[in-house]
Amino acid sequence: QKEVEQNSGPLSVPEGAIASLNCTYSDRGSQSFFWYRQYSGKSPELIMFIYSNGDKEDGRFTAQLNKASQYVSLLIRDSQPSDSATYLCAVTGSARQLTFGSGTQLTVLP
Amino acid sequence: EAQVTQNPRYLITVTGKKLTVTCSQNMNHEYMSWYRQDPGLGLRQIYYSMNVEVTDKGDVPEGYKVSRKEKRNFPLILESPSPNQTSLYFCASSLRIGIGTEAFFGQGTRLTVV
Numbered sequence: 657q658k659e660v661e662q663n664s665g666p667l668s669v670p671e672g673a674i675a676s677l678n679c680t681y682s683d684r685g686s687q688s689f690f691w692y693r694q695y696s697g698k699s700p701e702l703i704m705f706i707y708s709n710g711d712k713e714d715g716r717f718t719a720q721l722n723k724a725s726q727y728v729s730l731l732i733r734d735s736q737p738s739d740s741a742t743y744l745c746a747v748t749g750s751a752r753q754l755t756f757g758s759g760t761q762l763t764v765l766p
Numbered sequence: 767e768a769q770v771t772q773n774p775r776y777l778i779t780v781t782g783k784k785l786t787v788t789c790s791q792n793m794n795h796e797y798m799s800w801y802r803q804d805p806g807l808g809l810r811q812i813y814y815s816m817n818v819e820v821t822d823k824g825d826v827p828e829g830y831k832v833s834r835k836e837k838r839n840f841p842l843i844l845e846s847p848s849p850n851q852t853s854l855y856f857c858a859s860s861l862r863i864g865i866g867t868e869a870f871f872g873q874g875t876r877l878t879v880v
Binding site: 662664688690697698699700701702705744746748752753754755756757758759 | 799801806807808809810811814816824825856858860863867868869871872873874
């Protein structure tokens with residue numbers, strides 16, 4: 657079982673729709689949860705982090721964390737073509753390593 | 767400008783020829799790490815370092831070495847590269863590992879071993 661799992665996609669949504677990206681993790685001692693965006697051939701860049709149960713909103717992005725279910729998600733409202741990228745979920749586990757999922761490829765169709 | 771700098775950006779080498787990929791950060795970060803990225807496998811951690819002279823293996827350390835003699839530098843060494851080490855490599859640094867601490871990434875090094 658992978659430590660951090662994401663649906664690889666590809667996920668396609670029309671422009672203006674809500675894109676929902678999901679991630680599960682296996683280490684119950686995990687403390688911090690991150691969402692990175694990576695454009696093709698580029699470095700990952702941080703979108704949001706969350707460490708408490710519940711929702712955290714930043715502009716069009718909302719991260720949701722449920723530690724009991726070991727589940728973290730990212731919602732992108734009013735999706736734009738410029739949001740088309742691979743989204744990486746990352747988790748800081750109890751071993752103090754930052755572990756990434758394999759990423760979900762998102763395409764926003766104009 | 768705060769940044770993580772990797773060199774070279776692109777490298778083609780032959781099997782068995784030792785190489786070093788350099789990584790330097792100017793943010794006084796304690797934590798540095800190396801990842802490789804392969805299609806469908808995401809970012810996999812090779813080695814990480816909590817501070818100077820403290821390094822530890824990640825998930826895929828075989829065939830790699832690192833050192834952390836100075837806080838700002840964290841070179842990745844391939845003593846005898848093989849074709850299965852062809853990959854996209856990223857160096858990253860964080861102030862520390864902890865709650866909400868962001869990792870900053872270098873530009874990446876695309877390595878091809880023939």
